[in-house]
Amino acid sequence: MGSLLNVTGLTVRYPTRFGTFTAIEGLDLSLEPGEIHGLVGESGAGKSTIGAAIIGLIQSPGYIAAGDVKLHGESLRSLSDAAYHKLRGAKISMIFQDPQTSLNPLLTIEDQLVETIRQHSDASYGDARERAIELLKETGLQDAEARLGEYPHQFSGGMRQRVVIALALCTNPDLIIADEPTTALDVAIQKQILALIRQLAQDRGVGFILITHDIGVIAEITDSVSVLRNGKLVEEGKTAQVLGEPRHDYTKALMAAVPRLDEKLDRFVNILADEPALATPELQWNVVGASEQFASDWLLKGERPTLADGPVLSVRDLDVTFYADRPFAWGKKQGTRALRDISLDVLPGQVLGVIGESGSGKSTLAKAVVGLVRPTAGSIDFNGAPLPLGRDRPRNHAARRKIQMVFQDPYSSLNNRRTIEEIISEPIRFFKLAKSRAEQRRIVASVLSLVEMPQRAMLKYPHQFSGGQRQRIAVARALVARPEFLICDEPTSALDVSIQAQILNLLKELQARFGLSILFISHDLAVVRQMSDQVAVLKNGQLIETGSAEDFFASPKADYSRQLLQETPSLALIARH
Amino acid sequence: MLSYWRRIRIENELLYLFLHNRVAQVAAVIATVAIFGAFFAPLIASTNPHDLASFDILDSFLPPAWTEDGDTRFLIGTDDQGRDLLSAILYGTRLSLLVGLSSVAFAAVLGTSLGLAAGYLGGRFDAVVMRIADVQLSLPAILTALLVDGVARGILPREQHEDLLLIVLTIAIGLSLWVNFARVARASTFVERNKEYVQAAEIMGQHPVRIMLVAILPNILGPLMVIGTIDLAVAILLEATLSFLGVGVPADQPSLGTLIRIGTEYIFSGEWWIVIFPSMTLILMIISVNILGDFFRTVLNPRLR
Numbered sequence: 001m002g003s004l005l006n007v008t009g010l011t012v013r014y015p016t017r018f019g020t021f022t023a024i025e026g027l028d029l030s031l032e033p034g035e036i037h038g039l040v041g042e043s044g045a046g047k048s049t050i051g052a053a054i055i056g057l058i059q060s061p062g063y064i065a066a067g068d069v070k071l072h073g074e075s076l077r078s079l080s081d082a083a084y085h086k087l088r089g090a091k092i093s094m095i096f097q098d099p100q101t102s103l104n105p106l107l108t109i110e111d112q113l114v115e116t117i118r119q120h121s122d123a124s125y126g127d128a129r130e131r132a133i134e135l136l137k138e139t140g141l142q143d144a145e146a147r148l149g150e151y152p153h154q155f156s157g158g159m160r161q162r163v164v165i166a167l168a169l170c171t172n173p174d175l176i177i178a179d180e181p182t183t184a185l186d187v188a189i190q191k192q193i194l195a196l197i198r199q200l201a202q203d204r205g206v207g208f209i210l211i212t213h214d215i216g217v218i219a220e221i222t223d224s225v226s227v228l229r230n231g232k233l234v235e236e237g238k239t240a241q242v243l244g245e246p247r248h249d250y251t252k253a254l255m256a257a258v259p260r261l262d263e264k265l266d267r268f269v270n271i272l273a274d275e276p277a278l279a280t281p282e283l284q285w286n287v288v289g290a291s292e293q294f295a296s297d298w299l300l301k302g303e304r305p306t307l308a309d310g311p312v313l314s315v316r317d318l319d320v321t322f323y324a325d326r327p328f329a330w331g332k333k334q335g336t337r338a339l340r341d342i343s344l345d346v347l348p349g350q351v352l353g354v355i356g357e358s359g360s361g362k363s364t365l366a367k368a369v370v371g372l373v374r375p376t377a378g379s380i381d382f383n384g385a386p387l388p389l390g391r392d393r394p395r396n397h398a399a400r401r402k403i404q405m406v407f408q409d410p411y412s413s414l415n416n417r418r419t420i421e422e423i424i425s426e427p428i429r430f431f432k433l434a435k436s437r438a439e440q441r442r443i444v445a446s447v448l449s450l451v452e453m454p455q456r457a458m459l460k461y462p463h464q465f466s467g468g469q470r471q472r473i474a475v476a477r478a479l480v481a482r483p484e485f486l487i488c489d490e491p492t493s494a495l496d497v498s499i500q501a502q503i504l505n506l507l508k509e510l511q512a513r514f515g516l517s518i519l520f521i522s523h524d525l526a527v528v529r530q531m532s533d534q535v536a537v538l539k540n541g542q543l544i545e546t547g548s549a550e551d552f553f554a555s556p557k558a559d560y561s562r563q564l565l566q567e568t569p570s571l572a573l574i575a576r577h
Numbered sequence: 578m579l580s581y582w583r584r585i586r587i588e589n590e591l592l593y594l595f596l597h598n599r600v601a602q603v604a605a606v607i608a609t610v611a612i613f614g615a616f617f618a619p620l621i622a623s624t625n626p627h628d629l630a631s632f633d634i635l636d637s638f639l640p641p642a643w644t645e646d647g648d649t650r651f652l653i654g655t656d657d658q659g660r661d662l663l664s665a666i667l668y669g670t671r672l673s674l675l676v677g678l679s680s681v682a683f684a685a686v687l688g689t690s691l692g693l694a695a696g697y698l699g700g701r702f703d704a705v706v707m708r709i710a711d712v713q714l715s716l717p718a719i720l721t722a723l724l725v726d727g728v729a730r731g732i733l734p735r736e737q738h739e740d741l742l743l744i745v746l747t748i749a750i751g752l753s754l755w756v757n758f759a760r761v762a763r764a765s766t767f768v769e770r771n772k773e774y775v776q777a778a779e780i781m782g783q784h785p786v787r788i789m790l791v792a793i794l795p796n797i798l799g800p801l802m803v804i805g806t807i808d809l810a811v812a813i814l815l816e817a818t819l820s821f822l823g824v825g826v827p828a829d830q831p832s833l834g835t836l837i838r839i840g841t842e843y844i845f846s847g848e849w850w851i852v853i854f855p856s857m858t859l860i861l862m863i864i865s866v867n868i869l870g871d872f873f874r875t876v877l878n879p880r881l882r
Contacts, residue, residue, distance in 0.1 A: 370780045372780065404780075413774050417795035
């Protein structure tokens, strides 16, 4: 029994036209003042619904079907709407994921803070302003007094999140619900924000409910944790105990799927079963003669690169500058340098992991290699021959087939209006890799088997699949071109951790089998750790460090790399609790 | 079979929302009746108003059948020429819909291809096309139509003019409507062209025309179809207006607009039915097509749902 918050048997239902959907079932939760309680689970587990239920803002037509929420021993369910409205902000506050959208862009932060403070107390404008400055100082904003009159867009992401936290603290709440407070932030900023939350919990005795999908974050700051799956509580307890010695199979599997920073594993083990597999008759639907073996043979049949000594891809002194439109016809061109003096080599059959925070130019590098972006200087050599840059690369250039790309967002990388068969057969048809329609169909079905999808999937449309399944289809599309070189731009950042583990396993498997060379781009050090043989670190368009992955993770040379490594939340932290 | 119907009813987004929207259902019924009536006009109508021999000037200005002086042969009365008004409305709707549909089709093809190319290629082509669109937009639709009609009358010899009247009318109306399609197509293309599936096609080295038509076009059809339904109503109205002004369809083949124009001359002398019934038909048809267009806009745009 927590003395701050007690949730007992909470059940939330959503009536839909497909029948009633139970989002949360029989959830118990308790919280002491000053405690940080983590809610962790994959998408669809009901984490955010719990937050909404506590604060009384469940979206219509959802409703609380059973259970009770007690704050300080007082039931919140019996409150009228008006009383609840008073309570929100006064006793319970919320911090949202995206600081970009949770502040009103048209008001200064002074207006927003003062308005909130005066809404909940009788303070005069002057007093409220004083208080706002104090709060901003407390949340670690430098020059609080001077910056009070600024608008949200004048602050950086991390600073903005500090303002949001100050806004949540305005009314001295007893409980703050933080919904993915650091997901939109870079690791360095994430570290600072988490430290701030920890400190506020200690100094003010505020109880926090921290909703996140990131087990690293949970390990870093929470006292206790609830693991959720499909709206049900799987396991609950002290963080160190739950993450250190998970008892439930699901928690164990979840932990195993988290990429580790301290050692490189051959494959992720103990992967959770995929979402309820397509019904059995679906699995029996086959294209005649299509099989995983056929796909494997077919992919290997293409001309294989003779493993030369030299690098497959070699980038020399690459510069990319983006020019904005000229203000006047005779005005000077304004440019931002997205990449400067980048030199990289990718060795045959190896994976080069490119690490960088947002805005570091990782994606620009990928786009320059595939010819979507025209570099302003430098050269790119592929298999020893220089690649024509940007639009100069002819449409029938051999590299168009040999270099393929897997994109970040599986929801936008597949054309929603075409069937999976049409999507995957596009490269086969375009590069004339099949002699007949029947052969093309057979290849598509086989490659689907290869990426562990039922062959029947080829008849469906992308929206009928989940994110992980879509990413498999995207990998299949890249594979059928028989590439020698694969570029993966954050291929798993939109996916849940267990799905991420499956996709990473798949990529490793394919890489080993077909001897692909891969340029693997990610902001997540642990993922890069698991995938790469070589590592390159980018910051603000400049190359900070390159080297073998083993050396890099054992002893990074550059200060920036060392800092990055330290700031990445890791499961190793559990030991410290 | 029944369970199949039930499943389809629940799973099909469009059908489900349609079955839960009374207004859209009523609109669909009216639009269907109008289209059906127009299509089968020769079978339904008791007389052929285009055939001068089929009506008698002695029957002119007969009020609807249910009034004192009514004649049972003419359910809703006759006009100044003695034409059966019901038959005239059926044939007139047919003409109005024909002109409306073909001019919208013309505008859609012209506007969509220009907008798609402008959105995808960007740069100078985009600037030129959109400036032309701006100029077009600054001219009222009715002026564009009058301009085209006037030019056509000047160029074409008199006898050919009668034959080509419908085509001229279609082009005139189409030219004043293409801007909507171009703007929407361009804006949607801007959104789509930065998506990764388009980049995937570009990386492969596919031809830009193929990327535009095969990859992007199907993804921007939704909003364009909505523009289509709304512009259909606009086109029918425009045709009615032009016919009302006397520059539309030939006088011996009255469209709804012509009928209304004739009717207004007699509104103060007590022959109200000549103007009321064609007007009601036009209003109901336009409103129902507009409601359907709005329904599609709401259904196809998840943000408005």
